[in-house]
Amino acid sequence: MRDDDLLTVGELAARSGFAASALRYYERLGLIEASRTAGGQRRYVRATLRRLSFIRAARNVGLSLDEVAAALSTLPGGRNPTRADWTRLSRTWRARLDQQIDALTALRDGLDQCIGCGCLSLRRCALSNPGDVAASAGPGAVYLPRGLRVAADGGR
Amino acid sequence: MRDDDLLTVGELAARSGFAASALRYYERLGLIEASRTAGGQRRYVRATLRRLSFIRAARNVGLSLDEVAAALSTLPGGRNPTRADWTRLSRTWRARLDQQIDALTALRDGLDQCIGCGCLSLRRCALSNPGDVAASAGPGAVYLPRGLRVAADGGR
């Protein structure tokens, strides 16, 4: 153990729960930064842990890394998020979560209306309508969260 | 216009809302099938539209194409989904949506508790805790649905 207060990438990984490879990746994206030892190894100040907490929270809420970067860049001087920053940003996240919940709920209600009808009509069934709100994400799928993904056997 | 009741890939694409390339892709995965003209062009029976409605509904609910394939394979003889099939399968989807909504709601509640606390502690904050329910999807992100993704321009 070293007696200064800097963390190695392994220590930061263990404490933050991010893989070391992810930390390197985040650094390339400019989300976090590190100083270097004479030998070129990364050393992190403890505040990086807090920054990573912020990043994880944002990811949990569904922000892309680009969006996380943008959010972090609203912090003057690239400082780590303070309590006030956190409050301000998390409020916008709450609205986002609300919208996501609303969309899923609308989908569920559409499903309820469809159960038993058997229509499966492209024109009439909200669930299978490509022009539907929940399906309007562009070509292809509406992904549901990996983390929220039910182990599900969706009909298996 | 041809006077038989078969659809070209372009017509099927227009009516289903899937891109022609997606239809070819689905065929490779065995989700749909087509007969061929003497010249090798695809021709689809109208029931394929219904099958595609089913696929879109399943995708909207969050099933992967693998899961869709599995669900379709529970239909005896590879037939297209009937009303009874639809009822049976959509019931399992409802449970899935419920779970997803619950997970998002839990996340929002966690956020509510966190707003203003400013803790951002890896140990204490549910939102940023890597061991959290919503974050337990493995390394990295919890994706939120593309389709449910708020325009949010946190920077995208």
Added chain:
DNA sequence: GTTCACGTTGAAGTCAGCTTCACGTCAAGG
């Protein structure tokens, strides 16, 4: 018969968010 929008193919590209690899270097404990 000519035209030309529409169809065909396999291979490769795209996006996000990482992980893995191969191979060489660093640094802390004994």
Added chain:
DNA sequence: CCTTGACGTGAAGCTGACTTCAACGTGAAC
């Protein structure tokens, strides 16, 4: 000093769901 495990790099790979490409064939309308 030596060993051993952690760390360094750039490049490439992975997953999922498609899209795009290039080069060519088809077929319905006029």
